[in-house]
Amino acid sequence: MNKGKIVSIHSFRGGTGKSNTTANLAAQVAMAGKRVGVVDTDIQSPGIHVLFGLDENKMGKTMNDFLHGTATIREIGFPIGDHVGGAEGLSKLAGKNLWLFPSSIRGREISQILRDGVDFNKLNEGLQTTISEFDLDYLFIDTHPGLNEETLLSIATSDVLIIILRPDNQDLQGTSVTVDIARSLDVPNLMLMVNKALPKYDFAEIKNEIEAKFNAPVAGVLPLSFDIAENASGDLFSLRYPDHQWSQALRGVAQAVLAVE
Amino acid sequence: MPGVFDRLNKEIKDKQQEGGITPLDLAGLPPALRKIMRLMLRELQMTYPRLCEAMDSMPEAERLSRNDLQDTLSTLTQQFWLIRIGEGEKAIYKVNLRHGAGSTLASGIWSSLNAKLKDKPKDT
Numbered sequence: 551m552n553k554g555k556i557v558s559i560h561s562f563r564g565g566t567g568k569s570n571t572t573a574n575l576a577a578q579v580a581m582a583g584k585r586v587g588v589v590d591t592d593i594q595s596p597g598i599h600v601l602f603g604l605d606e607n608k609m610g611k612t613m614n615d616f617l618h619g620t621a622t623i624r625e626i627g628f629p630i631g632d633h634v635g636g637a638e639g640l641s642k643l644a645g646k647n648l649w650l651f652p653s654s655i656r657g658r659e660i661s662q663i664l665r666d667g668v669d670f671n672k673l674n675e676g677l678q679t680t681i682s683e684f685d686l687d688y689l690f691i692d693t694h695p696g697l698n699e700e701t702l703l704s705i706a707t708s709d710v711l712i713i714i715l716r717p718d719n720q721d722l723q724g725t726s727v728t729v730d731i732a733r734s735l736d737v738p739n740l741m742l743m744v745n746k747a748l749p750k751y752d753f754a755e756i757k758n759e760i761e762a763k764f765n766a767p768v769a770g771v772l773p774l775s776f777d778i779a780e781n782a783s784g785d786l787f788s789l790r791y792p793d794h795q796w797s798q799a800l801r802g803v804a805q806a807v808l809a810v811e
Numbered sequence: 812m813p814g815v816f817d818r819l820n821k822e823i824k825d826k827q828q829e830g831g832i833t834p835l836d837l838a839g840l841p842p843a844l845r846k847i848m849r850l851m852l853r854e855l856q857m858t859y860p861r862l863c864e865a866m867d868s869m870p871e872a873e874r875l876s877r878n879d880l881q882d883t884l885s886t887l888t889q890q891f892w893l894i895r896i897g898e899g900e901k902a903i904y905k906v907n908l909r910h911g912a913g914s915t916l917a918s919g920i921w922s923s924l925n926a927k928l929k930d931k932p933k934d935t
Contacts, residue, residue, distance in 0.1 A: 670834065670908035678855050699911050702834035707852045734838040736845055 554585075554681035555709040556689050557807055562724025564695040566714040567745045570778070571800070572692040573601035574788040575712075577639075578804035580631075580648040581789070584687040587627070587680050589613065589651040591673070591704055592694040593663050596653035600783045603635040604628065606655055614654040614662070616676050617669055623679045626651050639790030649684055651676075670703055677707060688807070696724075697731065705732055710739040710810050712769065712803070716746045717756055722763070729764050739810050740766050743803055746774040749795075769806040770799045830891035831909035843875055843883050848906065851893060856905040859884075 559572040572588065580586040590596045590613065599609060610628065615621035627649040634641045654660060681689050691708070693701040705711055711732050715721040725742070732740050742764060747756055753771040760768050775796050781787050788797035837848055850865055851857065857865070862884070866874050875883060884904065887893040896903045 664914050667911035667913035669910055671831070671906070671910075674852055674906070674908060675855060678853060699834045702838070703852075703908070706834055706837050706849065731838055736842075736849060 554587075554686040554689055555810065556677065556681070556691065556704070556707055557710040557712065558691045558693055558701075558704045558708040559712050559714065560693045560701060560705065560728060561695050561714040561721075562697070562728050563721055566695070566716055566721065567772075567778075568695065568714050569598040569692050570601060570783065570787070571712075571714055571743065571745065571772075571803075572690050573598055574786055574797075574800050575804050575807065576648060576688070576690045577643060577786050577789055578801055579688050579690075579808060580643060580646040582804070582808060584808075585647040585685055587649045587651060587684055587686045587689045589677060589680060589689060589691050590653040591691055591700050593653045593668070593700065594660065594694055596655055596660075597783075598692045599650060599652040599655070601786060602628075602630050602650050603633070603637055603640050604650065604652060608633070609652055609655070612652050612654040612659070613676065614656075614659040617663065617672050619672070623651070623676055623683050627680070627684055628652065637785040637790070639786040639788070642789045643786075649686075651680060668700055670699065673700065674703060674707065677704070697728065702731070702735070705737060706735045708737055710741065710807060711737045712741045712743055712807075714743045714745050715760075717744060717748075717751070717760075725764065729766060741769040741803075741806060742766055743769050744771040747771050749773045767806075770803040772796050772799045831907040832890070832892040833909045836892075843879060844887060846873065846875070847880075847883050847887060848892065851904060851906040856903050859900055859902055859904070862904065 559568055559575070561568045576586050576588045588598065590598045592598070593613065611621040611625045613626060616623060616626055628651070630648040630650055631643050631646040634644045677689065677691070680686065691704045693704055713725055713728050713732070715725045729740065742760055744756055744760060747753060756771050757768045773795050775794070777791065777794060778787055778796060781790070787794070788800045791797055832848070837845060840848060850862070862880065863877070866880055884893065888895045891907055894905045894907050896905070
């Protein structure tokens with residue numbers, strides 16, 4: 551087996567805060583001294599690059615180029631620690647070993663993938679090569695919401711799967727489907743994370759109920775927060791506001807990931 | 812003149828075009844087959860001795876006997892879910908995932924979309 555662990559972050563429905571959580575978790579694990587990669591496999595609607603301060607001009611080569619055979623994984627890895635910019639939270643990653651492997655935000659390149667379909671042999675080769683080429687301890691995969699083939703591949707190859715859900719009946723039903731699929735793919739470590747829980751609720755009670763419903767550990771219950779909305783993906787919230795309740799709970803999830811053997 | 816590496820790569824590419832397993836199919840495999848496929852997804856390619864080593868390092872309850880391992884590899888190879896290059900101890904196994912289906916929208920839509928996006932200097 552490769553040394554590095556693959557951690558997929560998934561949610562059945564959109565709007566759960568998946569990319570925000572993935573970026574912050576990866577940042578926290580990098581802050582703990584680990585070598586970390588983040589791959590955006592949400593090829594249809596990429597967005598995690600924004601949280602790391604990248605735009606189209608800074609991005610360079612992307613996963614789309616790799617999938618089309620016009621770039622190597624080595625060329626795609628963008629060293630976040632060397633380009634932290636001015637954002638207060640992001641600047642704390644200066645010198646840290648964190649690489650982003652972004653998907654293209656160019657309309658033509660997105661449409662090309664939609665038209666041609668994904669070469670899954672190539673995508674899997676990319677995921678595994680990323681770990682070996684960059685000697686990663688952890689590779690975080692930001693997936694597309696719902697169940698498509700890219701997502702199933704990343705789940706199938708994961709050491710850890712974190713499913714994010716809101717305390718909402720639609721999310722609960724969808725999560726049930728994802729949990730079943732993850733179990734049938736033998737994912738060794740399955741965790742749930744509840745995000746956007748109304749602060750008036752009892753978080754311990756939410757945790758117990760969800761754990762009982764899915765027979766899986768809840769790594770954290772994170773509050774719905776106007777502060778995060780105000781941040782508007784402009785910075786890595788947990789680094790900028792480390793004492794915030796959301797950030798503290800997020801660090802608990804990061805600890806759960808780091809504790810996986 | 813192509814070398815051995817180029818020849819083997821071409822052989823793999825040719826075989827990969829002959830089918831393959833979808834990520835969804837993985838979920839429906841019997842446990843023994845799924846175990847091998849998961850291992851192969853992570854390792855990309857393995858020799859038979861390396862597969863035996865990996866099997867021996869698994870918890871006892873999850874291990875396959877040598878006979879079961881060989882039967883499983885045969886099944887996966889016959890289905891083109893694994894590709895085998897070479898024979899015997901030197902054989903290399905490589906996972907073969909089916910290419911994702913592209914959009915079923917009429918091709919005219921894509922050429923029209925591409926033409927519109929082609930001249931756009933910058934996406935917003």
